[in-house]
Amino acid sequence: MRRKSIISLFWISVVIGMVVYLFLIREKTVQNALLSIGVSLLYTLPLAYGNGLMNDYLTRKFSWVEQTRLRVALGIIGTLAINVIGVLAINYINFILIQGFDAADFFSGDLALSNWLTINIALLIAAILHAKGFMEEWKKTAKREVVEQKLIAKSANAQFESLKNQLDPHFLFNSLNVLDALIDENPEQAQRFTNAMSKVYRYVLDQKDKELVTVQEEIDFAKVYCELLETRFEDSVSFEFDVEDRVKQQFVVPLSLQLLLENAIKHNFATSARPLQIRIFSDGRALCIQNNLQARGNLKDRDGIGLANIVQRYALLTKQNVFIEKSDHSFTVRIPILTQKITAMQTPRSTSSDEMIAYEKAAKRVKELKSFYGNITSYCLVIPFLVFVNLYTSPEYHWFWWPMLGWGIGVASHAIQVFGVGKNWEDRKIRELMEKEKVNSK
Numbered sequence: 001m002r003r004k005s006i007i008s009l010f011w012i013s014v015v016i017g018m019v020v021y022l023f024l025i026r027e028k029t030v031q032n033a034l035l036s037i038g039v040s041l042l043y044t045l046p047l048a049y050g051n052g053l054m055n056d057y058l059t060r061k062f063s064w065v066e067q068t069r070l071r072v073a074l075g076i077i078g079t080l081a082i083n084v085i086g087v088l089a090i091n092y093i094n095f096i097l098i099q100g101f102d103a104a105d106f107f108s109g110d111l112a113l114s115n116w117l118t119i120n121i122a123l124l125i126a127a128i129l130h131a132k133g134f135m136e137e138w139k140k141t142a143k144r145e146v147v148e149q150k151l152i153a154k155s156a157n158a159q160f161e162s163l164k165n166q167l168d169p170h171f172l173f174n175s176l177n178v179l180d181a182l183i184d185e186n187p188e189q190a191q192r193f194t195n196a197m198s199k200v201y202r203y204v205l206d207q208k209d210k211e212l213v214t215v216q217e218e219i220d221f222a223k224v225y226c227e228l229l230e231t232r233f234e235d236s237v238s239f240e241f242d243v244e245d246r247v248k249q250q251f252v253v254p255l256s257l258q259l260l261l262e263n264a265i266k267h268n269f270a271t272s273a274r275p276l277q278i279r280i281f282s283d284g285r286a287l288c289i290q291n292n293l294q295a296r297g298n299l300k301d302r303d304g305i306g307l308a309n310i311v312q313r314y315a316l317l318t319k320q321n322v323f324i325e326k327s328d329h330s331f332t333v334r335i336p337i338l339t340q341k342i343t344a345m346q347t348p349r350s351t352s353s354d355e356m357i358a359y360e361k362a363a364k365r366v367k368e369l370k371s372f373y374g375n376i377t378s379y380c381l382v383i384p385f386l387v388f389v390n391l392y393t394s395p396e397y398h399w400f401w402w403p404m405l406g407w408g409i410g411v412a413s414h415a416i417q418v419f420g421v422g423k424n425w426e427d428r429k430i431r432e433l434m435e436k437e438k439v440n441s442k
Contacts, residue, residue: 005052006045007262013037013044034262039094043118047086054078055133063135067312083122091115113391117384124380126273131373178232193231200224207254211317215287215337216248222257222280229265236270242281251338252287253313260289263307265363269294286323286334293331311336372418379411 017037025032058078062071095101095111105111175197182190203221206427219241224241257280268291270276278291310333311322320336383404390400 005385006049009044010041013040016040017260027388030167035098042094043090046090047083047122047223050082050086051079051129054082055130056345059133059137064141079130082137083126083376084119087119087122088115091118113387115388120380120384124377124384127373127377127380131377134373139247150154175228178228181292181329182232193228195230196224197230200228204255210254212251213254214249215243215252215282216258217297217352218252218254218287219243219248219280221255225258225261226278233276234267235271235272235275237265237276237278240277242279243287244282247282247287251340252335253310253317255288256310256313256335257287259310260307260335262288263333264331265289267296268292269296282337285320287337288332288334290330290332291327293327346381363373368418371413375414376411379407430434 017040019042021028021033021036022304025036035402036260055075058071064071077260091111091114092103092106094112096103096106099110109187121339169292179190179193181195182193200221203224207217223239223241229237230239247284261278264278268276274294276291276294281288281290307322307324314320314336315324318336318338322336323334325334326333381410383400386403390398
């Protein structure tokens with residue numbers, strides 16, 4: 001326990017001692033006042049310190065969130081041991097050694113009642129402190145998870161923006177290289193290329209802030225861009241488009257085709273005798289870019305754009321992968337076609353269905369635990385009061401046993417329901433049925 005907590009306990013003990021002295025002790029002397037404070041300290045400090053040490057130790061060793069059942073079980077065992085043994089030891093010191101009662105009467109009569117009431121009060125306070133510790137740890141975990149998810153989302157957005165910002169200088173650099181080559185070869189074509197390039201670059205600027213565009217938009221842009229490439233390479237390259245109408249209103253990452261077309265041009269020879277043939281087509285849930293393989297050799301993608309850029313952008317948006325297929329005669333890249341728009345803030349890593357299910361289960365678990373702690377707290381508070389009323393009003397007939405046993409069975413059943421083995425069986429059965437349903441639906 002912290003020094004601040006010990007100081008607080010000291011002053012609480014002093015206040016309790018003074019209250020007892022003022023309202024319960026008839027002889028108002030300094031000696032009785034000090035004795036009342038001393039007895040209060042005798043109860044409060046050892047019990048509070050012992051429970052605090054045990055609670056801190058168990059919390060360090062066993063997580064309230066990840067090992068809830070074990071933490072609760074050990075907490076109950078430790079609380080019972082510390083408070084029962086501690087109360088009996090302190091009562092013995094108080095009643096037998098200080099007040100001079102007969103040791104033979106320690107477990108009978110009024111002393112037995114005092115033992116029972118003191119133990120229940122100590123257990124009640126300990127249960128409240130344990131419940132408070134559980135809620136604090138759960139809140140800390142929830143806050144930490146929220147912060148982590150926000151950081152993941154911000155990181156994803158920042159990374160996505162960084163990847164998109166690479167496209168502008170990359171596209172401009174390659175287009176200027178083409179224009180530079182055409183100026184010497186054919187000035188008229190260079191002028192037409194400049195006009196066409198301005199239209200293409202306008203599309204690049206328009207799509208800069210978009211995370212996804214329709215397949216139709218990307219195909220239209222790719223056709224314009226292919227015209228620019230044909231202007232330079234003439235009959236050295238050919239392009240074929242075969243995309244199904246059903247996927248044209250679905251979504252892909254913007255400028256992905258342009259990057260893949262550049263990648264094909266950069267890494268392959270293209271001559272009139274051996275033209276580079278590029279085919280863009282749809283295949284199921286993928287948009288494919290395929291070219292005949294005429295590799296230039298050990299050419300490396302020096303600026304890190306191209307395939308790596310597309311793979312990283314898709315990874316930030318979906319779990320669907322970009323597939324690369326290479327054979328002796330062809331090179332194919334398959335990029336996923338997405339059926340709905342997704343943002344980097346909604347990546348599967350941060351808001352997947354599995355995490356939502358886990359959150360719902362955690363919320364249900366907290367509700368069950370709060371209900372149980374409320375039940376046991378009420379039991380520890382009401383039963384001692386009933387015992388006191390029974391023994392005070394009709395000591396010859398102990399009717400308090402009936403509510404104690406009846407309610408106690410209810411508390412035990414509640415504990416088994418919340419912490420018992422039945423929950424494991426229930427969860428396991430639900431998982432089995434869900435897996436069976438998945439297999440049958442395939």
